[in-house]
Amino acid sequence: AILRTDLLRSRALVEGIADGTIDLAILRKDAIPEANRHNCLPICRLSFHLCVPRRLLKPGMTDAMLARPQTWQALPFAAGRDNSQTDKAIREAMTRAEVDFRPQFECSSMLQVQQLVREGHCAAVLPNLALGCLNPTDFVIFPFAPLATYGRQLVLHWNSRQMQRRGIEKNQLRAIAADFGSVG
Numbered sequence: 279a280i281l282r283t284d285l286l287r288s289r290a291l292v293e294g295i296a297d298g299t300i301d302l303a304i305l306r307k308d309a310i311p312e313a314n315r316h317n318c319l320p321i322c323r324l325s326f327h328l329c330v331p332r333r334l335l336k337p338g339m340t341d342a343m344l345a346r347p348q349t350w351q352a353l354p355f356a357a358g359r360d361n362s363q364t365d366k367a368i369r370e371a372m373t374r375a376e377v378d379f380r381p382q383f384e385c386s387s388m389l390q391v392q393q394l395v396r397e398g399h400c401a402a403v404l405p406n407l408a409l410g411c412l413n414p415t416d417f418v419i420f421p422f423a424p425l426a427t428y429g430r431q432l433v434l435h436w437n438s439r440q441m442q443r444r445g446i447e448k449n450q451l452r453a454i455a456a457d458f459g460s461v462g
Contacts, residue, residue, distance in 0.1 A: 285387070287362075295437045301444065302436035302451075304458060310435055318433040319455040325406045326368070326425040330418045331398040341418050347375035354400040356391045359384035368403045371424035434458065 286294070288309035294300030296314065310318060330344060334353060343349055350372070357379075358365035372379035383400055385391045392408040394400050395417075403422045412419060434455040441451065 295435055298437050298440055301440040302434060304432055304434055307431040307433045317438050318435040319451060321432045321434055321455050321459045324430045324432060326403050326422040326428060327406065327409060327419050328422045329395050329404050329412060330401040332416055332418060333398050334401065344418055345420060347377050350377050354382040356383035356385055356394040356400040356402045357381040358388065358391065360386060367425060367428055375424050
């Protein structure tokens with residue numbers, strides 16, 4: 279058996295699960311219609327964090343100073359450009375914080391944003407799942423207060439017919455969800 283992965287929008291994943299063209303997917307719980315949420319298991323809750331490479335900070339800049347939105351204006355940022363809910367939420371949060379948010383880099387995926395931050399080129403708001411590769415000695419990382427209540431639940435969602443056809447039982451799905459949850 280071959281495991282094939284694809285990066286798709288939530289709507290396409292939900293439709294693929296419903297019509298059986300996708301066996302299982304990881305996506306936001308709120309993207310799944312209520313009637314289909316019986317075939318999903320929790321993986322983790324997303325939270326968002328401001329991540330700033332220390333090398334971008336001016337001498338004397340403290341972590342406390344960096345927590346203030348007016349300080350963010352001077353930082354080079356990377357952000358999504360895909361008009362996703364997360365991208366919109368980050369941009370709207372910056373506006374609410376009175377930051378004239380004009381990212382220096384606009385990326386087609388969160389992985390690209392993460393890479394630019396990891397290489398020290400810019401700051402970004404990243405989900406908790408993207409923080410594992412950032413060494414705290416090289417980065418200032420703190421919860422992004424403007425999105426404190428925006429956390430999303432990620433779930434493993436599957437097509438019951440496909441799981442039955444492939445002989446995959448609920449306890450195996452629980453193990454898969456637990457494995458993905460341990461990554462974050």
